[in-house]
Amino acid sequence: EKGGYDWFMLKEIHEQPQAIADTLLGRIGTDGRLQLDEMRLSDGELREVDKIIVIACGTSYYAGMVAKYAIEHWTRIPCEVELASEFRYRDPILDHTTLVVSISQSGETMDTLMAIRYAREQRARVLSICNTNGSTIPRESDAVIYTHAGPEIAVASTKGFLSQVVACYLLALYFAQVKGAKYGDEIQLILDELGRTPQAVQQVLDNADQIRKLADRLSSNRSIMFLGRHVGYPVALEGALKLKELAYVHAEGFAAGELKHGPIAVIEDGVPVFVVVPPRARDQLQEKIVSNIQEVRARGARTIALVEEGDDTVVPYSDEVIRLPRVPTLLQPLVATVPLQLFACELATQLGHDVDQPRNLAKSVTVE
Numbered sequence: 001e002k003g004g005y006d007w008f009m010l011k012e013i014h015e016q017p018q019a020i021a022d023t024l025l026g027r028i029g030t031d032g033r034l035q036l037d038e039m040r041l042s043d044g045e046l047r048e049v050d051k052i053i054v055i056a057c058g059t060s061y062y063a064g065m066v067a068k069y070a071i072e073h074w075t076r077i078p079c080e081v082e083l084a085s086e087f088r089y090r091d092p093i094l095d096h097t098t099l100v101v102s103i104s105q106s107g108e109t110m111d112t113l114m115a116i117r118y119a120r121e122q123r124a125r126v127l128s129i130c131n132t133n134g135s136t137i138p139r140e141s142d143a144v145i146y147t148h149a150g151p152e153i154a155v156a157s158t159k160g161f162l163s164q165v166v167a168c169y170l171l172a173l174y175f176a177q178v179k180g181a182k183y184g185d186e187i188q189l190i191l192d193e194l195g196r197t198p199q200a201v202q203q204v205l206d207n208a209d210q211i212r213k214l215a216d217r218l219s220s221n222r223s224i225m226f227l228g229r230h231v232g233y234p235v236a237l238e239g240a241l242k243l244k245e246l247a248y249v250h251a252e253g254f255a256a257g258e259l260k261h262g263p264i265a266v267i268e269d270g271v272p273v274f275v276v277v278p279p280r281a282r283d284q285l286q287e288k289i290v291s292n293i294q295e296v297r298a299r300g301a302r303t304i305a306l307v308e309e310g311d312d313t314v315v316p317y318s319d320e321v322i323r324l325p326r327v328p329t330l331l332q333p334l335v336a337t338v339p340l341q342l343f344a345c346e347l348a349t350q351l352g353h354d355v356d357q358p359r360n361l362a363k364s365v366t367v368e
């Protein structure tokens with residue numbers, strides 16, 4: 001049932017092009033307009049929304065962090081992202097013009113469920129992005145966008161994450177469409193680009209051998225760092241989480257700009273540092289990340305750059321270069337996360353761990 005793969009996780013990583021395609025399926029009409037059938041919130045209700053709060057846990061929370069960039073950019077509605085487990089304990093400001101977006105693969109995560117119940121008690125509207133039909137969270141929500149990733153069996157979320165990111169983009173673009181966005185052309189372009197991401201992800205998967213060899217070389221390291229900026233920051237956090245969960249290796253993700261505010265002190269000889277390099281189009285961001293790479297390298301780090309093809313800026317400072325297909329900045333998480341998933345899976349395999357059932361973890365966390 002693992003389709004010839006050693007682990008469900010590996011199978012699910014390889015199913016990601018399909019998961020993205022299925023999440024997009026039927027949602028873009030022939031006229032290029034988005035249609036979200038299970039939305040259940042009228043255009044009028046959506047137009048009333050003046051604040052969006054995304055709540056989720058773990059990997060789904062990182063999808064939410066990515067979503068914030070897209071939501072604010074395309075809708076111009078202020079958006080916060082918060083860990084579901086923290087949400088209701090801080091007395092958040094909510095009313096009927098607040099849209100709470102919950103993200104949960106399983107639809108059964110207790111922290112997230114309790115958070116949406118609280119939000120509804122406070123009269124906020126709740127829209128859930130979920131992969132499990134009929135699960136508790138979508139049943140208790142005002143609106144749903146299902147990710148159509150298919151069942152995710154491995155404890156580590158992979159295709160769940162990519163399809164959540166896609167669903168969040170669909171939501172942001174739909175909002176923009178309803179509001180009569182000033183980003184009309186860009187929206188069309190992004191929808192076209194989204195349609196091409198399954199091939200882009202496949203291209204990354206075709207490079208799995210490079211990642212396997214890299215995991216082999218780094219398998220004795222006990223500490224691994226991940227850096228990113230902008231949407232590359234949640235990707236860095238996700239890369240670190242996967243490694244902790246599966247390989248039980250100390251791993252941390254940082255916003256690259258924060259390095260000099262503390263974390264750079266832990267960089268010492270031989271520490272591997274993965275760096276998610278923003279596309280060349282974002283030259284300001286890129287310049288900064290180039291200096292971050294130089295800074296950690298000068299302190300002995302072994303740098304592994306994830307960078308779009310055709311961009312050689314960071315090559316002189318990189319011990320290893322992982323090439324990513326060229327996509328718009330906001331879509332980069334869809335391609336940049338994949339090598340990090342493969343890396344964690346490979347490293348855990350080499351260390352002899354059970355990748356699908358890591359110690360101390362459950363697929364859905366049904367206690368608070």
Ligand code: M6R
Nearest residue numbers: 058059060104105106109156157
């Ligand atoms: O089912 P959910 O998306 O609500 O689950 C949230 C987290 O428990 C989950 O993403 C967890 O962090 C995964 N093990 C990550 O791989």
